[in-house]
Amino acid sequence: xxxxxxxxxxxxxxxxxxxxxxxxxxxxxxxxxxxxxxxxxxxxxxxxxxxxxxxxxxxxxxxxxxxxxxxxxxxxxxxxxxxxxxxxxxxxxxxxxxxxxxxxxxxxxx
Amino acid sequence: xxxxxxxxxxxxxxxxxxxxxxxxxxxxxxxxxxxxxxxxxxxxxxxxxxxxxxxxxxxxxxxxxxxxxxxxxxxxxxxxxxxxxxxxxxxxxxxxxxxxxxxxxxxxxxxxxxxxxxxxxxxxxxxxxxxxxxxxxxxxxxxxxxxxxxxxxxxxxxxxxxxxxxxxxxxxxxxxxxxxxxxxxxxxxxxxxxxxxxxxxxxxxxxxxxxxxxxxxxxxxxxxxxxxxxxxxxxxxxxxxxxxxxxxxxxxxxxxxxxxxxxxxxxxxxxxxxxxxxxxxxxxxxxxxxxxxxxxxxxxxxxxxxxxxxxxxxxxxxxxxxxxxxxxxxxxxxxxxxxxxxxxxxxxxxxxxxxxxxxxxxxxxxxxxxxxxxxxxxxxxxxxxxxxxxxxxxxxxxxxxxxxxxxxxxxxxxxxxxxxxxxxxxxxxxxxxxxxxxxxxxxxxxxxxxxxxxxxxxxxxxxxxxxxxxxxxxxxxxxxxxxxxxxxxxxxxxxxxxxxxxxxxxxxxxxxxxxxxxxxxxxxxx
Amino acid sequence: xxxxxxxxxxxxxxxxxxxxxxxxxxxxxxxxxxxxxxxxxxxxxxxxxxxxxxxxxxxxxxxxxxxxxxxxxxxxxxxxxxxxxxxxxxxxxxxxxxxxxxxxxxx
Numbered sequence: 001x002x003x004x005x006x007x008x009x010x011x012x013x014x015x016x017x018x019x020x021x022x023x024x025x026x027x028x029x030x031x032x033x034x035x036x037x038x039x040x041x042x043x044x045x046x047x048x049x050x051x052x053x054x055x056x057x058x059x060x061x062x063x064x065x066x067x068x069x070x071x072x073x074x075x076x077x078x079x080x081x082x083x084x085x086x087x088x089x090x091x092x093x094x095x096x097x098x099x100x101x102x103x104x105x106x107x108x109x110x
Numbered sequence: 111x112x113x114x115x116x117x118x119x120x121x122x123x124x125x126x127x128x129x130x131x132x133x134x135x136x137x138x139x140x141x142x143x144x145x146x147x148x149x150x151x152x153x154x155x156x157x158x159x160x161x162x163x164x165x166x167x168x169x170x171x172x173x174x175x176x177x178x179x180x181x182x183x184x185x186x187x188x189x190x191x192x193x194x195x196x197x198x199x200x201x202x203x204x205x206x207x208x209x210x211x212x213x214x215x216x217x218x219x220x221x222x223x224x225x226x227x228x229x230x231x232x233x234x235x236x237x238x239x240x241x242x243x244x245x246x247x248x249x250x251x252x253x254x255x256x257x258x259x260x261x262x263x264x265x266x267x268x269x270x271x272x273x274x275x276x277x278x279x280x281x282x283x284x285x286x287x288x289x290x291x292x293x294x295x296x297x298x299x300x301x302x303x304x305x306x307x308x309x310x311x312x313x314x315x316x317x318x319x320x321x322x323x324x325x326x327x328x329x330x331x332x333x334x335x336x337x338x339x340x341x342x343x344x345x346x347x348x349x350x351x352x353x354x355x356x357x358x359x360x361x362x363x364x365x366x367x368x369x370x371x372x373x374x375x376x377x378x379x380x381x382x383x384x385x386x387x388x389x390x391x392x393x394x395x396x397x398x399x400x401x402x403x404x405x406x407x408x409x410x411x412x413x414x415x416x417x418x419x420x421x422x423x424x425x426x427x428x429x430x431x432x433x434x435x436x437x438x439x440x441x442x443x444x445x446x447x448x449x450x451x452x453x454x455x456x457x458x459x460x461x462x463x464x465x466x467x468x469x470x471x472x473x474x475x476x477x478x479x480x481x482x483x484x485x486x487x488x489x490x491x492x493x494x495x496x497x498x499x500x501x502x503x504x505x506x507x508x509x510x511x512x513x514x515x516x517x518x519x520x521x522x523x524x525x526x527x528x529x530x531x532x533x534x535x536x537x538x539x540x541x542x543x544x545x546x547x548x549x550x551x552x553x554x555x556x557x558x559x560x561x562x563x564x565x566x567x568x569x570x571x572x573x574x575x576x577x578x579x580x581x582x583x584x585x586x587x588x589x590x591x592x593x594x595x596x597x598x599x600x601x602x603x604x605x606x607x608x609x610x611x612x613x614x615x616x617x618x619x620x621x622x623x624x625x626x627x628x629x630x631x632x633x634x635x636x
Numbered sequence: 637x638x639x640x641x642x643x644x645x646x647x648x649x650x651x652x653x654x655x656x657x658x659x660x661x662x663x664x665x666x667x668x669x670x671x672x673x674x675x676x677x678x679x680x681x682x683x684x685x686x687x688x689x690x691x692x693x694x695x696x697x698x699x700x701x702x703x704x705x706x707x708x709x710x711x712x713x714x715x716x717x718x719x720x721x722x723x724x725x726x727x728x729x730x731x732x733x734x735x736x737x738x739x740x741x742x743x
Contacts, residue, residue: 060239
């Protein structure tokens with residue numbers, strides 16, 4: 001089963017908006033222009049948006065309406081961007097957020 | 111500082127309704143909403159609403175949203191989107207973040223319609239990706255066309271949990287089970303029944319022990335809880351799921367009201383999360399009103415009426431409408447509101463355990479504990495009758511304010527009466543022609559057409575069907591019972607779709623005669 | 637009113653004390669319970685002491701759960717706890733936006 005719904009019993013055929021390309025941690029991906037970045041990632045099977053600052057735990061979409069801020073990522077170099085309410089644009093650079101940066105923390109002597 | 115007669119905070123059903131009403135009285139109105147699009151949660155509601163004609167019953171939520179936006183446009187309401195209200199002060203000054211600037215506005219009246227936030231519960235693994243709010247699931251599939259997961263466990267059997275479970279099925283996801291710590295289903299029985307008949311099991315008095323997985327959810331364990339909500343050891347059940355949906359209630363987002371100094375409702379039976387309001391929505395601060403979920407969690411239909419009432423009250427408060435005219439207009443709206451606040455799920459019945467319907471009929475135990483009405487229970491409800499020839503069977507077993515079935519029948523076979531919470535009855539003196547309008551009109555999908563002598567040894571049952579692919583005439587599959595159990599072979603003898611049905615398709619199944627009162631769903635696989 | 641004389645008794649560890657409650661600031665159930673035993677009896681005090689509800693989401697998610705935990709620790713009904721103070725900004729605002737307040741010419 002794929003994540004994108006093509007036809008829905010109530011909403012009918014889901015309109016296919018313009019395809020755009022963006023990068024996720026350097027990898028090129030495709031999404032639909034104007035859909036939330038988080039939706040394009042979900043459609044591509046990406047679930048982990050960030051790792052938390054203190055405990056380095058994975059987080060992803062939780063509320064999907066911009067309230068909980070769990071889905072924040074580094075977008076075009078800016079951290080803490082709520083991907084569930086940020087429209088996707090051609091050429092966007094989306095990166096996993098570690099704490100508040102796009103760089104994974106140094107492994108501490110492990 | 112820009113000044114308005116009315117500033118509305120929140121462009122959902124309550125806020126937009128208030129704005130339209132105020133603008134129609136000649137007031138200058140602006141609505142602020144932090145989202146990119148207006149409509150609040152309405153555009154995620156793809157099911158048909160309950161109520162009667164005046165409440166836009168049997169119209170799907172997102173269409174009501176479209177109508178409301180058109181009304182707002184016609185009334186000249188200014189809706190400012192991506193406008194985040196960060197402060198509300200007693201002098202009715204509103205601070206709004208718009209783009210990269212903090213802007214200040216002054217309202218001669220302010221209507222707060224900020225809605226509610228989802229409540230949450232915690233369990234081991236609840237922060238894992240794949241654990242989401244039920245609202246998130248709705249947003250993803252109904253607004254953005256993205257399935258939230260392949261296999262989903264739903265926690266919560268209130269109307270949100272039930273409706274979202276059904277919508278997940280419609281979106282093509284598998285709903286593995288519903289669980290709820292409460293001992294009985296919290297939402298409308300008809301919403302539960304339409305999920306149960308597809309074969310989804312209900313686990314009442316069960317809650318989540320843990321979400322499993324390291325990077326994201328790969329499974330879930332639930333277990334039974336006792337009266338004190340403590341886990342009963344040895345009752346654990348594991349399910350392979352990739353998504354866990356939480357629908358454990360809503361809490362009003364009343365921070366702005368608190369900040370403005372509005373007195374919160376701490377009377378007995380109120381927990382201080384909603385403002386103390388008069389019956390027009392006026393708070394303790396003159397000129398500040400609260401409407402919709404922020405003033406108490408209810409359905410969107412009630413929120414829209416509350417909005418209209420506050421819009422009118424604000425107009426009278428500022429002298430845009432004379433008192434008498436305002437009172438008349440408000441009393442008309444209140445009548446509509448009161449008819450929605452009746453029945454078993456009315457606010458005054460919250461937390462009460464009811465044993466019988468208003469008619470004195472014992473409620474279905476199976477429905478409350480497992481989500482479906484038992485075969486041995488269904489016969490006691492007035493809409494369920496056997497007779498010669500084609501006739502409607504209305505499996506409506508709880509008093510909820512709703513009567514589109516009565517209006518739908520062109521031959522007046524169905525009677526609810528003036529009291530719209532009454533259970534529907536069949537008038538045997540009127541002739542059913544089998545048009546199926548009642549089947550499609552029932553927001554709870556609880557009306558079926560039955561023809562018990564369809565062919566020798568066979569009956570025909572017509573069921574509402576809102577899934578893809580739509581069965582085709584001539585195909586054979588399995589007739590399922592009320593809890594989704596396979597019962598018999600079923601042949602599709604007719605499929606009716608029509609604009610008037612609004613996507614509720616009518617599928618007629620030929621089934622063995624003794625299955626007439628049992629088959630209520632269809633699956634293609636044998 | 638908050639009963640300042642209330643004695644919550646000894647802190648007894650529980651198996652789920654390491655569970656995150658405030659998702660933004662990563663505050664655990666155990667930290668919240670310990671804070672009660674350290675004398676933080678109101679939600680506002682807990683918030684100032686631990687930063688629960690002071691992260692990006694501003695307590696949207698954890699508010700109710702923190703209330704439940706504190707109430708249980710104090711052995712009082714949750715709705716008798718004083719609500720946390722509501723004050724602006726109700727939603728996160730970047731510092732540069734606040735800094736520009738007062739007019740473009742000052743910026």
